[in-house]
Amino acid sequence: MNIILLGPPGAGKGTQAQRLVAERGMVQLSTGDMLRAAVKAGTPVGLQAKAVMDAGELVSDAIVSALIGERLDEADAKGGAIFDGYPRTAAQAEALDLLLDERGRALDYVIELEVDEDALVERITGRFTCANCGTGYHDSFKPTAVAGVCDVCGATEFKRRPDDNAETVRTRMAEYRAKTAPILPIYEARGLVRRVDGMADMAEVGRAVSAILDGN
Numbered sequence: 001m002n003i004i005l006l007g008p009p010g011a012g013k014g015t016q017a018q019r020l021v022a023e024r025g026m027v028q029l030s031t032g033d034m035l036r037a038a039v040k041a042g043t044p045v046g047l048q049a050k051a052v053m054d055a056g057e058l059v060s061d062a063i064v065s066a067l068i069g070e071r072l073d074e075a076d077a078k079g080g081a082i083f084d085g086y087p088r089t090a091a092q093a094e095a096l097d098l099l100l101d102e103r104g105r106a107l108d109y110v111i112e113l114e115v116d117e118d119a120l121v122e123r124i125t126g127r128f129t130c131a132n133c134g135t136g137y138h139d140s141f142k143p144t145a146v147a148g149v150c151d152v153c154g155a156t157e158f159k160r161r162p163d164d165n166a167e168t169v170r171t172r173m174a175e176y177r178a179k180t181a182p183i184l185p186i187y188e189a190r191g192l193v194r195r196v197d198g199m200a201d202m203a204e205v206g207r208a209v210s211a212i213l214d215g216n
Contacts, residue, residue, distance in 0.1 A: 001080040020082055
């Protein structure tokens with residue numbers, strides 16, 4: 001099973017991808033992470049990418065495609081792949097088709113986690129964590145039992161990510177829409193797109209994603 005998982009930052013893609021990795025033996029292919037790993041490992045594609053980045057240039061589609069091909073050939077990728085952040089253009093969509101076809105594989109679904117922008121802003125801007133033990137909380141959905149005191153370790157210091165603010169979240173939403181706009185019609189025409197309510201409870205989202213993959 002090979003899928004593309006779409007959704008803006010904060011929609012829960014990472015949570016759902018981790019669940020699929022754990023439950024179904026799939027691998028999450030995030031191009032940014034793969035690029036860093038290949039450079040660190042000194043693979044042929046990694047060395048090529050490093051030379052480009054050291055020159056201050058953008059890594060080409062050809063290098064990214066080679067990187068994905070290299071990863072798909074690894075043993076743990078035989079259980080299926082979750083493409084995260086790729087493809088983003090029509091050219092990359094064509095390249096992905098070719099990469100999969102060369103390996104006797106095909107794209108099964110493109111799953112988009114749909115979100116309400118205002119609700120997503122509230123979800124993200126309300127997040128905070130204990131500075132001591134890292135336990136996560138939320139102003140509205142998961143406040144501490146005693147105001148200002150961590151439920152787990154009793155610490156009183158908390159922190160918020162500096163980019164978890166309304167302006168940044170809305171900017172990221174706009175970037176997501178701009179990046180997915182070119183590829184969605186391609187997959188819509190092929191009948192591959194499925195949509196899930198990304199604002200639902202995480203377990204419910206997980207069940208909806210599983211139902212799609214199980215053909216229900």
